[in-house]
Amino acid sequence: MVPIAALWIPILLSAVIVFVASSIIHMLLPYHRSDYGTLPDESKVMNELRKHSLPPGDYLMPRAGSMKEMGSPEFIEKMKKGPVVFMTVMKSGPPSMAGNLVKWFVYSVVVGIFAAYITGRALGAGAHYLAVFRFAGCTAFVGYSLALWQNTIWYKRSWKATLKSTIDGLVYGLLTGGTFGWLWPV
Numbered sequence: 001m002v003p004i005a006a007l008w009i010p011i012l013l014s015a016v017i018v019f020v021a022s023s024i025i026h027m028l029l030p031y032h033r034s035d036y037g038t039l040p041d042e043s044k045v046m047n048e049l050r051k052h053s054l055p056p057g058d059y060l061m062p063r064a065g066s067m068k069e070m071g072s073p074e075f076i077e078k079m080k081k082g083p084v085v086f087m088t089v090m091k092s093g094p095p096s097m098a099g100n101l102v103k104w105f106v107y108s109v110v111v112g113i114f115a116a117y118i119t120g121r122a123l124g125a126g127a128h129y130l131a132v133f134r135f136a137g138c139t140a141f142v143g144y145s146l147a148l149w150q151n152t153i154w155y156k157r158s159w160k161a162t163l164k165s166t167i168d169g170l171v172y173g174l175l176t177g178g179t180f181g182w183l184w185p186v
Helices: 004-027 042-050 073-081 098-122 129-145 148-155 159-183
Strands: 057-061 085-089
Touching: 004 098, 004 129, 004 159, 098 129, 098 159, 129 159, 148 159
Parallel strands: none
Antiparallel strands: 057 085
16 A cells, blocks of 8 residues: 555646646647537527526526426426526636636646545555556546536536547546556655
8 A cells, every 4th residue: 555645746746737738638629619509699698698697506497496396287398498408607707717727726636636545545665557557547537537427417518528528538547647657656
């Protein structure tokens, strides 16, 4: 066993490497640009929603108040007529990525901590690079990718967007595994 305290360097360095890789993926590569569509007559829809001063949060439309109401003819008719919408409203104002980037880095550190914990419990000091790579990389892949699928299953997020993000998670997992394998204590 290798304690987490002995793995802070690979935890932090893998988070930095993933942060840089995700920046390259999202800023330089074009494949995520099609993740979200544009509403027809976006300005009109925005003006209409603005009238309601929606606070930031997640919304469902139409929304039944109970399981019984979900089976009512009125609710079923609303669902048939549509649109059926899962919507996240964010705080208005100029775009700022600083807070999101900090949270993303912290998240990457947390994924690294889990990779360190699982790999450190499974393998001892001096473990072969490939063994460390497999444990840390697989754990990181799970941390970066699998929970994304819930949003596609339950909230109908595009499978295409989820698969692209899963590929990103695979890249992050491989980078994390490689970092841990490289810096594993002897």
